[in-house]
Amino acid sequence: MTTLAGRMLLQHSPLFRGLPAAALERIAAVAGQRSYRNGEVVFSHGDPGDALYAVVTGRVRISTGAPDGREIYLNIMEPGDTFGEIALLDGGARTATATAIAPSELVSIRRDHFRSLLEQEPKVAFELLRLCGQRLRWTSGLLEDAALLDAPARLAKRLLILAELHGKRSKDGVTLRLSQEELASFLGITRQAVNQQLQAWKGKGWVGLSRGVIVVRDEPAIRRAATQD
Amino acid sequence: MTTLAGRMLLQHSPLFRGLPAAALERIAAVAGQRSYRNGEVVFSHGDPGDALYAVVTGRVRISTGAPDGREIYLNIMEPGDTFGEIALLDGGARTATATAIAPSELVSIRRDHFRSLLEQEPKVAFELLRLCGQRLRWTSGLLEDAALLDAPARLAKRLLILAELHGKRSKDGVTLRLSQEELASFLGITRQAVNQQLQAWKGKGWVGLSRGVIVVRDEPAIRRAATQD
């Protein structure tokens, strides 16, 4: 059962937008909703994947763990985003770990329910295919970057993307609440390497730094740095 | 229009398997088929993507180019495999380049035709979703490896996968026709680094090397090398 807020959110999320009211009602009836504490794990790499999630409030980090404890961050999901589709599509194990990084409300739809929804509403299937296409596009892009770009370029690129998605725009730049440690985890490099590069850019006035905050001041300059030096 | 061989292949490919004869007939009627010379480019990174391809005979390399000419190889497609789905799903530009690396026969289905097929045969949509799930799973795995594993481990892992998919099994190992240069392009590292590692393994009797051929002799040993040394 979902709250009103959850229901409102579902009908505005890309996957379910434009569905007839009756279908939305059916979804809301079978969907579950619960709160997660800050730091609580929604699911882990390797778990059997039997549900799709949508963020109502809060933030969820998608990461993929390493056996030795190292971890790389793949994405941060915000209200309106859905995650956990892969395991839903082929019924396999989770490829990533989802962790609430703020007190969060999540709506979940079980695999079998989603399956029957797909059969009744082909529109949802098309939308899901489009979404898969985008996600594949995203991961291929990351793969390409990882293989071809050096660390500074990857850092610049990722910084712009994160600023775009999660930053707060103001008169002199985009402010991003993110520790350098986290930024390093996104790139699979060390915090020190991130700091070194950010310091260089700070010296040129391209970025501003303070505890837990990165401000992109000269976006065009960073963009140039992103397309190889 | 497709040849008989093309039609036979379509009905055995994962995407179209199990469809009623009438549907297959409709597909065959709108599908195109043509030959590609060795080295001929099927489509390039950045092209508008308006068709899905299936390999009837030959081999097609999927790669993603770099502006400066460097190139990384993503996959090699063989008869029965389909490729070019991403651009089909969301109508965007090609994320990769497809090149025939042997004289090849390819069947292609245009986006609009495929779209109407999806509407008439929801089964195909489900199958496509499953396939997307697998492909996402594959790329996330590669991303994880790229960020967490060192070059020898990645080399071992990739070698096993390529041997599995394209190798020829015999009494004393799996024979893989692949130059070290190509192998390096799969991993995004240099030929020299590949050679150095292969030489080390050759010294231990784990692999055999000759011009254009790599023989995996001790699969368990390579498998151990793949899961970090």
Next chain:
DNA sequence: GTCCTTATGTCGTGTCGGTGACAGAAGGCG
């Protein structure tokens, strides 16, 4: 057979980024 192309095997040399260590600064919390 000879020539030519392509692939392999091996070196230095250089550099990017990882590792470990440590000091200072900024908040959080009692």
Next chain:
DNA sequence: CGCCTTCTGTCACCGACACGACATAAGGAC
């Protein structure tokens, strides 16, 4: 307020891998 944790900023060291160069070997074309 003082204490403790977390984050930032820097440094020295080192190893892995890129780069460029070159010798050798294996086929293919003729």
